[in-house]
Structure formats: structure tokens, C-alpha cells
Amino acid sequence: MMGSGKTTVGKLLAEALEYEFLDSDKLIEDAAGGMTVAQFFKEQDEEKFRNAETEVLVKLSSTGRSVVATGGGIVVRPLNWTYLRQGLTIWLNVPLDALAERVVAAGTHTRPLLGDSQGDAAVVKALEKLKAIYKFRAPSYAKADVAVCFQELVVRLGYEHVRDLSPMVIAFQMLEEINKFYKMKKNGAAAA
Numbered sequence: 001m002m003g004s005g006k007t008t009v010g011k012l013l014a015e016a017l018e019y020e021f022l023d024s025d026k027l028i029e030d031a032a033g034g035m036t037v038a039q040f041f042k043e044q045d046e047e048k049f050r051n052a053e054t055e056v057l058v059k060l061s062s063t064g065r066s067v068v069a070t071g072g073g074i075v076v077r078p079l080n081w082t083y084l085r086q087g088l089t090i091w092l093n094v095p096l097d098a099l100a101e102r103v104v105a106a107g108t109h110t111r112p113l114l115g116d117s118q119g120d121a122a123v124v125k126a127l128e129k130l131k132a133i134y135k136f137r138a139p140s141y142a143k144a145d146v147a148v149c150f151q152e153l154v155v156r157l158g159y160e161h162v163r164d165l166s167p168m169v170i171a172f173q174m175l176e177e178i179n180k181f182y183k184m185k186k187n188g189a190a191a192a
């Protein structure tokens with residue numbers, strides 16, 4: 001989902017892996033002459049944005065040794081999964097109330113699907129929109145190879161709240177999950 005930390009944590013993960021960091025939103029903005037995602041939605045429309053997103057994803061899917069932060073909506077188009085499957089897909093499963101706080105703090109104008117919620121009720125408004133979006137997308141996010149569930153991490157690591165899970169802690173957990181995934185894959189292949 002938007003605000004889950006893909007761009008922020010992706011950079012840290014790339015550093016840890018000594019991989020390149022690529023962000024599909026940034027590549028779309030560059031290809032559109034520096035137009036922001038919000039301007040893109042306004043001046044063109046979501047369908048054209050999704051087409052641009054697939055075009056960028058096709059190119060990204062053939063890069064090696066890279067961490068790619070995608071936009072939160074990339075999971076919706078079945079065609080995109082053809083390209084997502086070229087790599088290891090990781091879902092950052094963040095509780096929606098934490099997402100709402102983050103996107104409002106970042107300014108919901110940066111995420112056109114949320115509209116420009118401001119003022120006291122901004123978090124409530126953003127949460128309502130995020131709930132509706134998530135309800136439709138949850139089955140797609142569940143297709144990821146690996147899920148990092150923040151709620152489960154809070155309990156397992158003994159934190160008080162999801163907001164205690166810093167980007168660095170999440171990057172470390174992603175590394176752990178990636179190692180677990182490939183170990184299981186290797187053992188599975190050996191057993192076969």
C-alpha cells in the first residue's frame with residue numbers, strides 16, 4: 001500500500017545488499033519530464049499512469065542486483081505480475097491506521113488517490129480511503145513471495161507500537177525474510 005515504506009526502506013535494503021535502488025514512481029516522473037505523480041494523475045488520468053507504470057516495470061524487470069520500490073497500485077494489473085515474478089516480491093504489510101498517519105504527515109496531496117485531506121479529520125478521512133483501497137487489493141498483495149507483517153513484528157520483537165518499527169529495523173527484517181525464502185527454496189529443490 002501507499003505509505004508502507006517501500007521507497008524509504010528500499011533504499012536501506014539496497015545499501016545493505018550493495019544493490020542499485022530503483023523507484024518506479026521516480027522513473028515515471030523522470031520519463032514525464034519531471035511531472036510529479038500527483039500532476040500526472042491530474043493532467044492525464046489513472047489509466048495512463050498505470051500504462052506508464054507497466055512500461056517502467058517491464059524495463060525494471062530485466063535489471064539485476066537491484067532493489068525496486070514500486071508504487072502501491074502495481075499489484076492490481078495481472079499483467080504486472082508477469083514482470084514482478086522476475087524478482088522476489090516483498091509485501092510490507094503495515095496496519096492501515098499507521099499508514100493513514102504516515103500519508104497525512106507526508107501530505108496526502110502527494111498521493112492522488114487519497115485526495116487532499118487536511119485538518120483534524122485528515123487521518124480519519126485518509127483511513128477511510130485506505131480501507132476501501134485495501135479491501136480491493138488485499139488478495140493481490142497476498143500473492144507476494146514474502147510478507148513482512150508489522151503487527152506480528154511488534155509482538156515478536158517486543159515493541160509497544162508499529163511506529164517503533166524504524167526503517168532500519170524493517171530493512172533488517174526484510175533481509176532475514178529474504179534469507180529464509182531462499183533457504184526454503186534451496187531445501188525444497190534438494191528434497192525434490
Ligand SMILES: Nc1ncnc2c1ncn2[C@@H]1O[C@H](COP(=O)(O)OP(=O)(O)O)[C@@H](O)[C@H]1O
Binds near residue numbers: 005102105166170
Ligand atoms: N518504518 C517506518 N517508520 C516510520 N515512518 C516510516 C517508516 N517507513 C517509511 N516511513 C515514512 O512514511 C512515509 C511514506 O514512506 P515511503 O517510503 O514514501 O512509502 P511508500 O514508498 O511505500 O509510499 C514517509 O514519510 C516515510 O518517512
Ligand SMILES: O=C(O)C1=C[C@@H](OP(=O)(O)O)[C@@H](O)[C@H](O)C1
Binds near residue numbers: 002004007025071113
Ligand atoms: O497505491 C497506489 O495506487 C499508488 C501509490 C503511489 O506510490 P507509493 O506506494 O510509493 O506511495 C503512486 O504510485 C500513486 O500515487 C498510486
Ligand SMILES: [Mg+2]
Binds near residue numbers: 006007025069070071
Ligand atoms: Mg514510494
